[in-house]
Amino acid sequence: MVEARFQIFLILLTVLAGTALLARRFNIAPAILLMLAGVGLAFVPGMPQVELPPELVLLLVLPPLIYSASVAMSWREFRNNLRPIVLLAVGAVIFTAAMVATAAHFLIGMPWTVGFLLGAIVAPPDVVAPLAIARRLHMPRRILVVLEGEGLANDATALILYRFALAAIMTGSFSLPLATGEFFLIIAGEVAYGVGVGWLSLRARKWARDPQVEITLSLITPYLAYWLPEHVGGSGVIATVACGLYVSWNGPLWISSATRLQGIFFWDLVIYLIEGILFLLTGFQMRALYEKSKAFPLDEILIATGVVVVIVVMARFAWVYPATYLPRILSPSLRRRDPSPPWQWVFTLAFTGVRGAVSLAAALALPFVLPGGEAFPYRDLILFVAFGVIFITLVGVGLGLPKVVRWLGVAEAGRSEHVAEHEAEIAARRQALDAALRSLDALAEEKELSDEVVSLLRARHDIRVNQLPCSLDPASLGLSAAGTRLTRELIAAERTFIHELLRDGKITDEARRRIERDLDLEEASLANREFQRVPL
Missing domain, CATH: 1.10.287 (Helix Hairpins)
Structure with missing residues (x-):
């Protein structure tokens, strides 16, 4: 049994590496090919059925994914874009869940509580796949920041709604005022707890002063931030995001260079393997769903999936445009401080709404029976719909987004930002080298350094200055590249x-x-x- 599982793991790694090469060769998002490869492998004769345990995603995989993305994100950019991020991560998720619940109730015939449960499952867009596509397309920085911030926080909103809806189905009662108060209490508590875990992690890592121990502590950190809030009834996501942002902002002053160099490689490899295997296992679920679908009329599955996909896509557009322009219409000070972005940016943001493995894990985590012993209502149909939404949005957006970006000309602004960013980087490097040279002059006088030592350090300084291009014009870049x-x-x-x-x-x-x-x-x-x- 152990040998068979290890063989499956080796097969997954082999497919992961091969798919990554194909994705680079054909310039396609790896997540799309990985999911398609998972679907194909699931139906290979003799291939054992591989299930995706929901606890694997929600307890083991989600914390490091969220923490790594939070650490990589700029706290300053997150704070400066907090308004659009909150409007999407909280407002859009609640709005989408409500629209899905309404459609599920009136068009599919689900009870309101089950409809809200389905809405909470399919409402949060994924953070991995769309960002990978968007970065490769050189979108404007602000779009990337908002997408990343939304992807980090929206899982928390969705999982909290999921718990409320599930509790209402299991107990048969629901109080909106009580749920609202609990929602904001959970968010406040998790933010405070996450910052505390980040503070404790950095102090422990500085005290350790050993790269292997520090990297081990960094691996423990997201689980410490996630598990306790999740265990006491929260989501764990907000705490992990707060922890990661705290480490991102304060870590450079506390983490040694040796730890940073080794840690970057370690975390890049861990996240690469986690994301790849996660998309493969998501595709693998197609076989189990196919077997279960035989007990359902095919038209019922297709109609339910089609309705929910349309509602999910339309709800995002219906929310993003008012959320972008209405605050500026109502607030002249906001309009002056932050003018409205081009409509092409807003359309791109609305179009990028890929659902991911968290939605499938939440669906798989549904209980089979209610406390009274009767079967959980619409459980299998919810599974079919969740997988269908993930598959259609991932493949549809993944293949369509490059065409949309080119059609709208959004990448042009991104290219201009890219040039300006590198120009600023060159200037910053030169200014830092100038500051180091001034420091060398002061140290030479203060410590009475010999001429030989000063000459050696000045030579190092001159070499680093000469390695920088003068600008980003083609001639300078060509010389630097040569x-x-x-x-x-x-x-x-x-x-x-x-x-x-x-x-x-x-x-x-x-x-x-x-x-x-x-x-x-x-x-x-x-x-x-x-x-x-x-x-x-």
């Missing part, structure tokens, strides 16, 4: 020579590893400093 290519060739020559010394027994393996680490860091630094022209 220098980068030649430097890589020189590093390759050093590697070859070091290998020959090792082979001839003139240095030890330990010495070779230390030299290679320096060469690796230099090559990584080249890649980090490389300025490319913005794709057209």
Whole structure:
């Protein structure tokens, strides 16, 4: 049994790597191909059925995904865009859930409580797939920030609504004032708890002063932030987001460079594997759903899925436009401070509404029976609809978004921002080097450094200055790119020579590893400093 599971895991990893190569070759979002690959694998003869345990997503997978995205996000940008983020992460989710509940009640015949449960399941857009597509399309920075902020926080709103609706079905009672008060209490409590966990994590990591221990503590942090609020009746998502944003803002002053370098690689690999396997396992659920669908009329499944997909898409458009323009109409000060964005940006934001594995996990987590012993109402139909919404929005938006962005010309603004950002980065690097040079002059006088030491440090400074392009014009970029290519060739020559010394027994393996680490860091630094022209 263990061997069979390990073989399935190896198959998933192989498919994950192969699909990533195909996605890069054909310039398609990996999430789309991974889900399609999962669906295809599910029906391969002899392939055992692989179920997606809901607790795997909600308790083991979701915390590191949310925490990693929160740490990567800028707290300043999150704070500056808090109004649109809250309007989408809270308002749009509640509005979409209400619209789905209304349609499910009047068009499908579901009870109101079951309709709200279905609405809570399919309301929150995913954060992974649309952001991966949007970044590759060079969308304006503000659209990316709002999408990322919405994706981080909307799961909390949806999971809280999910718990309220599920409790109403299980107990047969619901109080809107009580639920509203509890909703805001949960949010406030989770924010305070998440910030406290972030503060404790950074202090513990600074006290540890060991990269392996610090990375281990960083892996524990999202679970500590998520599990306790989730266990006492909250969502855990807001606490994890608050924790990640706190670490993002304060971490640079507390985390050592060695830990940061190793931690970036570790977290990139962990998130890559989690996201890839999650989309594969989501596709795998198609087989189990297909077997269950035989007990349902096909037209009932198709009609219910079609109705909910249309409502989900229309509800997002119906919310995004008023949420964008109405506050500016009502508030002249807001209109002056933050003018209305172009309608093309608003349309792109409304169009990008992909549902993900959290929706499927919430559907799979539904109980099979009610407290009285009767079957949970519409459970299998909710599963079919949730999977259908995920599949249609992921494939539809994933394949359609590039065409929409090109049609609207949204990427042009993104390219302009990209150029301005790199110009500012070049200026910042030069200013930082100037500050370091002034500091060197002060240290040389204060510590009475020898001329040889000062000359060596000045030479290092001059080398770093010369590595920066003068600007982003083609001539300067071409010169910088040529220098980068030649430097890589020189590093390759050093590697070859070091290998020959090792082979001839003139240095030890330990010495070779230390030299290679320096060469690796230099090559990584080249890649980090490389300025490319913005794709057209």
